[in-house]
Amino acid sequence: xxxxxxxxxxxxxxxxxxxxxxxxxxxxxxxxxxxxxxxxxxxxxxxxxxxxxxxxxxxxxxxxxxxxxxxxxxxxxxxxxxxxxxxxxxxxxxxxxxxxxxxxxxxxxxxxxxxxxxxxxxxxxxxxxxxxxxxxxxxxxxxxxxxxxxxxxxxxxxxxxxxxxxxxxxxxxxxxxxxxxxxxxxxxxxxxxxxxxxxxxxxxxxxxxxxxxxxxxxxxxxxxxxxxxxxxxxxxxxxxxxxxxxxxxxxxxxxxxxxxxxxxxxxxxxxxxxxxxxxxxxxxxxxxxxxxxxxxxxxxxxxxxxxxxxxxxxxx
Amino acid sequence: xxxxxxxxxxxxxxxxxxxxxxxxxxxxxxxxxxxxxxxxxxxxxxxxxxxxxxxxxxxxxxxxxxxxxxxxxxxxxxxxxxxxxxxxxxxxxxxxxxxxxxxxxxxxxxxxxxxxxxxxxxxxxxxxxxxxxxxxxxxxxxxxxxxxxxxxxxxxxxxxxxxxxxxxxxxxxxxxxxxxxxxxxxxxxxxxxxxxxxxxxxxxxxxxxxxxxxxxxxxxxxxxxxxxxxxxxxxxxxxxxxxxxxxxxxxxxxxxxxxxxxxxxxxxxxxxxxxxxxxxxxxxxxxxxxxxxxxxxxxxxxxxxxxxxxxxxxxxxxxxxxxxxxxxxxxxxxxxxxxxxxxxxxxxxxxxxxxxxxxxxxxxxxxxxxxxxxxxxxxxxxxxxxxxxxxxxxxxxxxxxxxxxxxxxxxxxxxxxxxxx
Numbered sequence: 066x067x068x069x070x071x072x073x074x075x076x077x078x079x080x081x082x083x084x085x086x087x088x089x090x091x092x093x094x095x096x097x098x099x100x101x102x103x104x105x106x107x108x109x110x111x112x113x114x115x116x117x118x119x120x121x122x123x124x125x126x127x128x129x130x131x132x133x134x135x136x137x138x139x140x141x142x143x144x145x146x147x148x149x150x151x152x153x154x155x156x157x158x159x160x161x162x163x164x165x166x167x168x169x170x171x172x173x174x175x176x177x178x179x180x181x182x183x184x185x186x187x188x189x190x191x192x193x194x195x196x197x198x199x200x201x202x203x204x205x206x207x208x209x210x211x212x213x214x215x216x217x218x219x220x221x222x223x224x225x226x227x228x229x230x231x232x233x234x235x236x237x238x239x240x241x242x243x244x245x246x247x248x249x250x251x252x253x254x255x256x257x258x259x260x261x262x263x264x265x266x267x268x269x270x271x272x273x274x275x276x277x278x279x280x281x282x283x284x285x286x287x288x289x290x291x292x293x294x295x296x297x298x299x300x301x302x303x304x305x306x307x308x309x310x311x312x313x314x315x316x317x318x319x320x321x322x323x324x325x326x327x328x329x330x331x332x333x334x335x336x337x338x339x340x341x342x343x344x345x346x347x348x349x350x351x352x353x354x355x356x357x358x359x360x361x362x363x364x365x366x367x368x369x370x371x372x373x374x375x376x377x378x379x380x381x
Numbered sequence: 382x383x384x385x386x387x388x389x390x391x392x393x394x395x396x397x398x399x400x401x402x403x404x405x406x407x408x409x410x411x412x413x414x415x416x417x418x419x420x421x422x423x424x425x426x427x428x429x430x431x432x433x434x435x436x437x438x439x440x441x442x443x444x445x446x447x448x449x450x451x452x453x454x455x456x457x458x459x460x461x462x463x464x465x466x467x468x469x470x471x472x473x474x475x476x477x478x479x480x481x482x483x484x485x486x487x488x489x490x491x492x493x494x495x496x497x498x499x500x501x502x503x504x505x506x507x508x509x510x511x512x513x514x515x516x517x518x519x520x521x522x523x524x525x526x527x528x529x530x531x532x533x534x535x536x537x538x539x540x541x542x543x544x545x546x547x548x549x550x551x552x553x554x555x556x557x558x559x560x561x562x563x564x565x566x567x568x569x570x571x572x573x574x575x576x577x578x579x580x581x582x583x584x585x586x587x588x589x590x591x592x593x594x595x596x597x598x599x600x601x602x603x604x605x606x607x608x609x610x611x612x613x614x615x616x617x618x619x620x621x622x623x624x625x626x627x628x629x630x631x632x633x634x635x636x637x638x639x640x641x642x643x644x645x646x647x648x649x650x651x652x653x654x655x656x657x658x659x660x661x662x663x664x665x666x667x668x669x670x671x672x673x674x675x676x677x678x679x680x681x682x683x684x685x686x687x688x689x690x691x692x693x694x695x696x697x698x699x700x701x702x703x704x705x706x707x708x709x710x711x712x713x714x715x716x717x718x719x720x721x722x723x724x725x726x727x728x729x730x731x732x733x734x735x736x737x738x739x740x741x742x743x744x745x746x747x748x749x750x751x752x753x754x755x756x757x758x759x760x761x762x763x764x765x766x767x768x769x770x771x772x773x774x775x776x777x778x779x780x781x782x783x784x785x786x787x788x789x790x791x792x793x794x795x796x797x798x799x800x801x802x
Contacts, residue, residue, distance in 0.1 A: 127462040129483040147798060205632075212633055214642070231626075234780040321628025321776070322769070328578075328628075328776035329783070344455055346766060346799075347479060 117353045117360075125350035138354035148355065150330055151338040152362075154240065158315075158334060159308030161244035166252045167300060173252070174259030175289045180268060189260065192253035203246055204317035208233070211242045233319050239332035243314045251307070255300050262296040263289060298374040305370060306363050312336040335359050411691030415441035416468035416699065421453050421682075422446040425716040426471070432711065433703055440695060450476060450682070457687075461486045466687040469696035472519060474681045477510060478762045484512035488686040491517050493697045501706050501722045505757030510683050513598075518685050520704050523718035525649040525680025526748030527584060527672040529558075530656055533740060534666045535644035539568040545742060549671035555585050555614045558673040562623030565644060572625030572643045574618070578775040579629040580647040582615030583768070588677040590756040593767045598759050600800075602767050603793050612771055616788055619779035626780045635659045647672065649679040650719045650748045657738055669742040676751045681721065719748050726753075763800040770795045 121139070124132045142148050176182070177189050195203070210217050211232040219229045232238035266288065274284050290297075311334050315326040324341040326332040333341070335355065343352030420426040423446075430444045447453040450473035457480075460466045472480060480486065495517040499507060502521050510519035529552075533543040541564065542548055552558035558581070562573035574580045586592065586608060593602035602608055618624060625643045627634040637643060639660040648656065648669065656667065684700050686693050702708055709720035710730055717734075725731055731745035774792035777783035783791070 126483070127458055128480070128486050141801065145798060208632055212636070214627075214633055215636055231780060233631075234626075319628075319631070321631040321634070322773065325769075325773070327781075328773040329781055331781070347458060 117356050120349055121353040121357050123350040125348075125353070127347055127349055131350075134350070138351050139358075141351065142354050142358060147330060147333075147338060148335075148358075151333050151335045154236075154330075154332055155309055155311065155334045155336075158240050158243050158247070158311055158332070159305065161240055162247035162251075162311075163301075163304045163308050165244075166248040166255060166304065167297070169248070170252050170255035170259055170300075171290070171293070171297075172285075173256045174263055174293075175285050177256065177260050178263045178289075180271070189257070192256050194253065195249050196251065196254045198250075200246075200250065200313045201317060203250060204314060207242060207246050207249070208318050211238075234327060234331070236329075236331040239315075239318065239327060242318060243311065243332055246314045246318075247308070247311060251304065255304070258296055258300060259293055262293050266292045298370070301374075302367055302370045305366055309359065309363055309366070310336050312340070316340075335362075409691065409693065411468070411695070413692055413695050414439060415443065416690075416692040416695040417443045417445070418696070418699075419445050419447050419453060419457065419467040419470040421450050421471060421473070422448055424718070428715045429703055429712050432715070433699055436702070437698075440699075442699070454479075461687060466689045468686060468690040468692045469699065470685055470687065471522065472683050472685055474509065474525075474683070474760075475765055477519065477683055478760050478764060480685070481510060481512050481518055482762045484514070484516045484518055486688055487516075487518045488688055488690065488693050489516040489518070490520065490686065490697070491515075493686075493693070494701075495520065498701065498705070501724065503721055503723055503752065503755075505755050506678075506681060506721050508757045509760055510685075519683030520685075520700050521721035522682050522684055522704055523709070523712075524678055524721045524752055525651050526719055526751040527587070527647070527649050527677040527679060528669045528747050528751060529645055529672055530648035530652070530667050530669050530739065531645040532641060532663070532666050533668050535569070535571075535641055536565075539565045539644070541565060541568075543668070545668050545670050545740075545747075548668070552670075552673045553675075555581060555673045556617075559614070559618050559621055559623065562618070562645075563621060566623050573623040574625075574645045574647070575627050575629065575634055575637065575643045576624050576776070577615045577619035577779050578772040580624070580645075581618040582611055582775050583772060584647045584672060584677060584679065585611035585614050585674065586768070586771070587679045588672075588674045590758060592758045592760065593764050594759045594761050596759065598761065600761075600763070602796065608771075609789070612775070612789060612792070615771075615775040616778060616785050619775055620785050624779060628776060628780070630655075639663065650717070650744070651680050653717070653736070653739070653744065664738050665740060667738060668740040669736075669744065669747055671747070672751055676753065676755055678752060678755060681719075713745065717744070719745070719752070723749075723753070766799045767796050770799055 122133060122135060124130075124134050124137075173192065177185065177192070182188065209215070211219075213219060213229050213231040213233075216229075216232075218232075219227075222230065230238055232242045270288060271284055274288060279287065315332045315334050315337050316323050319325075319327040319332065322328055324333075324337065324345045326334070326337055330338075336359065339352050339355040339359065342348045342355060418426075418430065426446065427444060430442050434440070434442060445467070447456050450471075453470070454472060454476035457466075457470050457472070498520075499517075503524065506521040506524055507517075510521065511517055531548060536543050536548065541561070542551065551561045565571075565573040589605075589607040589611070591601065591605055591607060593600065593605070593608065595601045595605075625637055627637045627642070638646070638656065639662065641663070646652070646656070653669075656663075684704065686696050686700075690696060703712065706720065706722035706724045709718075709722050710725040710728055712718055713720055713725075714730055714734070720726070720731070726749040731749065732743060734743060734745040735741040736744045771792050774783070774788045774795070777791075778785045778788050
């Protein structure tokens with residue numbers, strides 16, 4: 066395996082002399098090649114990002130006055146029950162969606178990597194279908210499945226004597242609904258990441274373990290999980306960041322009051338609160354302050370993730 | 382891609398902020414022979430544009446159907462803050478106050494001759510687009526009179542009258558409406574109306590002489606007895622067990638309508654189109670009765686010309702022609718939008734209009750009747766947020782088991798948070 070990775074002999078590094086003759090234009094050309102990305106990133110990524118911090122210090126009406134108010138937006142935010150409600154909802158939905166999703170993906174990847182699986186390609190491709198389906202379409206289907214009066218789920222629950230549950234209107238119900246949609250959308254993607262990583266583990270390791278008498282659970286526990294550790298850490302970090310930014314699903318499920326995700330903001334996430342303030346109420350300053358808070362939360366959680374994951378590595 | 386959508390929004394905000402010179406720069410400079418018109422989708426604006434085009438072949442109109450009324454207002458905000466503005470834009474009444482508050486963004490239509498045509502329009506509708514120093518920012522294109530749409534077959538099954546006069550007589554007041562609901566529920570065991578928040582409170586609160594603000598534009602939502610009375614009606618309906626607890630325009634609401642889960646729904650004139658498209662199989666099973674309380678308005682839109690418009694004159698000529706009483710009457714005949722010009726309310730083209738979907742109800746007559754004798758009340762930039770919190774409080778009682786006794790106080794507290802008072 067490693068043989069193919071080492072460079073063939075005939076492409077040995079050029080003699081140092083060649084390097085001296087490289088002109089200025091040639092040196093700069095590399096920057097020209099990467100410039101398009103950084104220019105676009107600067108305009109659409111970096112600048113808005115930095116500008117958000119600036120706007121957060123203003124009472125900013127997009128078509129009226131912009132008044133500098135210092136940190137008043139943040140003071141208001143910390144005393145705003147709607148903000149804390151949104152933060153709580155976000156964490157709740159994130160936990161409900163991420164933990165089961167990663168576990169499911171882990172098991173699925175293990176199964177899809179099985180040597181004796183028939184039609185492996187078909188199954189491996191199939192798990193990606195939810196990921197390429199539009200969120201709006203997913204939302205329509207799931208809202209109907211979870212519907213109070215005509216939903217399949219309530220119909221099934223009816224057989225075991227459960228009264229119809231109004232999922233969208235209740236706090237935990239709406240969180241469950243959104244978490245299910247998020248999970249549905251992302252588990253295939255995560256599974257493929259795990260699977261790709263698993264496939265770099267030589268099959269002989271699994272076979273050797275099987276010959277040594279390791280059962281499926283032991284192979285999963287002692288080969289699959291350890292060899293996936295780096296990619297598990299990666300998916301935990303990315304799904305955490307993604308989970309804190311859940312927006313489309315809550316926007317789409319409560320069409321009666323979309324920007325608040327229901328009458329009592331029962332499933333309004335932080336990004337939705339940001340959007341409501343910015344584009345529903347046109348309070349750009351306050352919306353930006355929420356954006357800054359969201360940024361800080363993502364950084365903190367990513368840092369915790371990083372520390373934890375390096376500890377796990379060190380423990381090994 | 383949640384991250385990407387967030388970045389896109391961030392990009393939109395930045396595009397909006399980079400060139401932030403609201404109202405900056407003068408207008409004009411166009412060729413005067415063309416103009417750009419932003420309207421909503423799904424309201425058949427093209428028919429009226431085509432009609433104008435036929436009269437004035439020398440003018441080129443670029444019509445853009447931006448999206449829903451809210452999306453159009455959002456795009457307009459972005460455009461006003463620094464993008465390319467249209468020459469003419471349609472603004473829905475609910476979104477209007479936020480723009481009226483910032484009159485420097487629009488052409489004061491008095492400079493183009495709005496005062497001459499002022500008398501053609503309902504005065505309380507006209508006043509809603511007048512800014513604090515008297516600038517006229519928009520010309521009312523239509524209004525949203527109020528009525529109740531009901532299912533004749535379901536009413537008959539419950540032993541209630543089905544004739545629209547007799548049904549109107551059932552509910553001279555909202556209390557009587559709720560009582561009728563109880564009778565229906567007793568007879569059939571089914572819900573009478575869709576929800577308390579929109580079908581009762583939001584109608585009743587639009588029938589007041591003073592809403593969330595006093596005449597001198599001070600906030601009075603917490604002390605105005607008319608608002609409290611409307612709110613109490615909403616709570617009464619929510620706790621009477623006569624609603625099916627489905628918020629307007631939610632998917633369950635649509636299914637419920639198609640399935641006949643509720644028999645009556647408050648229907649401002651624009652709601653008729655929603656009923657037609659939501660429950661096409663119920664054609665002919667509906668009829669329309671008067672709204673409890675007799676009169677009221679919800680909705681209606683305005684045409685405005687942004688300050689930086691390139692062809693304000695061409696746009697104004699369109700407005701004058703197509704929004705004249707005759708123009709609005711023709712528009713009503715084409716798409717059913719109620720004229721805001723009372724002089725045509727007796728015209729046979731309007732009173733003679735019968736709608737087969739609603740058992741041949743004379744929609745023009747029923748709705749314009751609900752518009753006469755209304756008093757103007759001030760609608761401020763916070764009105765939408767205040768109304769939303771009241772709606773939410775009632776929906777909470779109705780659908781999520783909230784406590785009706787504390788609903789009013791909860792609503793006031795949420796409003797204070799929302800509008801930062």
